[in-house]
Amino acid sequence: MTERVLLVGGGLTAALTGALLRSKLPSLELVLWDKARGAGGRMSTSRSQGDPNCKVDLGCQYISVVPQYEQIHGHIFEELLGAGILKQMSCRVGGMKAMEEGTKHYVAPGGVSSIVKHFIAQAKLNPQFGKHITRVDRKDNQWCVETQSGEKDIFDVVVLTMPVPQILGLSGTVAKSINENKSLRHNLEEVKYSSRYALGLFFDSGTHLSLKTDVDAQYITGDSIMRFVAIDNQKRGSNDDPPSVVFHTSVPFGIGHVDKTPQEVEPILVNRVKEMFPEWPQPLSVKCQKWKFSQVSSAFTGVPGCIKIAEGLLAGGDGFTHSNMDGCIESANSIANVVLQCSNTKIN
The missing domain is CATH 3.50.50.60 (FAD/NAD(P)-binding domain)
Structure with missing residues (x-):
């Protein structure tokens, strides 16, 4: 045994x-x-140093389940939905690729790391x-x-x-x-594995942010640095949380900067955000995450x-x-x- x-x-x-x-x-x-x-691994949720209620998912953004896996793993998703760990995604995502009919998309209101923490608690792990x-x-x-x-x-x-x-x-x-x-x-x-960086921006309560279009998240094309952006609290359906934003870089940018540290890359990403959204106020804090081993x-x-x-x-x-x-x-x-x-x- x-x-x-x-x-x-x-x-x-x-x-x-x-x-x-x-x-x-x-x-x-x-x-x-x-x-x-x-806990979390690539299901990572980071919190603002100034306000723990202000958080951002730096890894996995949402969970897509095709009908085949909904049938096989449905009991796990039902458990997480019943516990309030997951809920159906209702945010607007621009540029999302078309998926198989019947595919469901979920978000974690408390951040994706809450999924991992749920099973750690279930396992009675310390x-x-x-x-x-x-x-x-x-x-x-x-x-x-x-x-x-x-x-x-x-x-x-x-x-x-x-x-x-x-x-x-x-x-x-x-x-x-x-x-x-x-x-x-x-x-x-x-x-x-592909490589990429993620940038989390934490803002003060009451800050109004917009992606300039009628979406809460957007896949970006034609940019040499950024591939994805989301107003993270709105993406998670947690509009009462202080606003936060996440950016993911493109894979080519990640590969080109894979030998650099997050501290070296952060100013590049922050400057690009200022160019893209000059009307946004200064964030309270910033977190740059390097995913050397991102997706398989x-x-x-x-x-x-x-x-x-x-x-x-x-x-x-x-x-x-x-x-x-x-x-x-x-x-x-x-x-x-x-x-x-x-x-x-x-x-x-």
């Missing part, structure tokens, strides 16, 4: 995996480590942040995991849900296992949901499926089923 499971990563895949495991094996000891300062793992070693049929600061702990199962290039950067037995399996290493190296552009061959690197050492996440909420749900289901094999229990 598996006793201790470490989930590495603070995003949706790890949180939902924890919730699934907890529902089937209540006595399981689950631990979650993430190098960030808070996440430990600032834990940047660098080494994973096999020791006496268990796994010793070491952080950048030199902390170590032992687990029966380790689940890696961070972006695949970060998995390839780990040292220890994990690196040896990958290097000894040429096919596995090749398939991991073939997983590719090329997934692991066969999109298996998760892979077994070695006995008790798994890798999962959207790199093994696809970059949306349904992809994370599929990966979490795959991971949980592998972990539960020893107890002959399966996720329905």
Whole structure:
């Protein structure tokens, strides 16, 4: 029987995996480590330093569910809708690509990180942040995991849900296992991500903002820097919140500036915003977020949901499926089923 499971990563895949495991094996000891300062991963919500009610989604903007996945994962969306974590998107989005008929769009009124936090709470996890793992070693049929600061702990199962290039950067037995399996290493190296920056602007209550057209969010074409903008509180249907705005850069801009820091890129983005919207007042604060590994552009061959690197050492996440909420749900289901094999229990 598996006793201790470490989930590495603070995003949706790890949180939902924890919730699934907890529902089937209540006595399981689950631990979650993430190098960030808070939960969410690429479902990240940032808050203004001056007013915590002023917040902005810097990663995922809204959730689109096609009929196929609505049928498969409907119970999860119903749960989140019932809890008030999600609601139907009612904002106006300009330039959105046409999608399959019957596709539903959802937003998270409290910010997309609330989805991840919901499943972390369901899993009864006490996440430990600032834990940047660098080494994973096999020791006496268990796994010793070491952080950048030199902390170590032992687990029966380790689940890696961070972006695949970060998995390839780990040292220890994990690196040896990958290097000894040429096919596995090749398939991991073939997983590719786009890169981009996000800029969040936080404004004082009562500030009136407009995108100059009758929309709350807009996909931008023909701009060398910006690809998307949203008046974020209106996009989330939270008009009573202090106003906030999010910009996403284009992929070419992200690739061209991938080696720069957010501090270096922030002035470029702020200046572009001033050019685009000179009538806007000065924001109270600004947050620039670098997404070096944004959306998956090329997934692991066969999109298996998760892979077994070695006995008790798994890798999962959207790199093994696809970059949306349904992809994370599929990966979490795959991971949980592998972990539960020893107890002959399966996720329905």
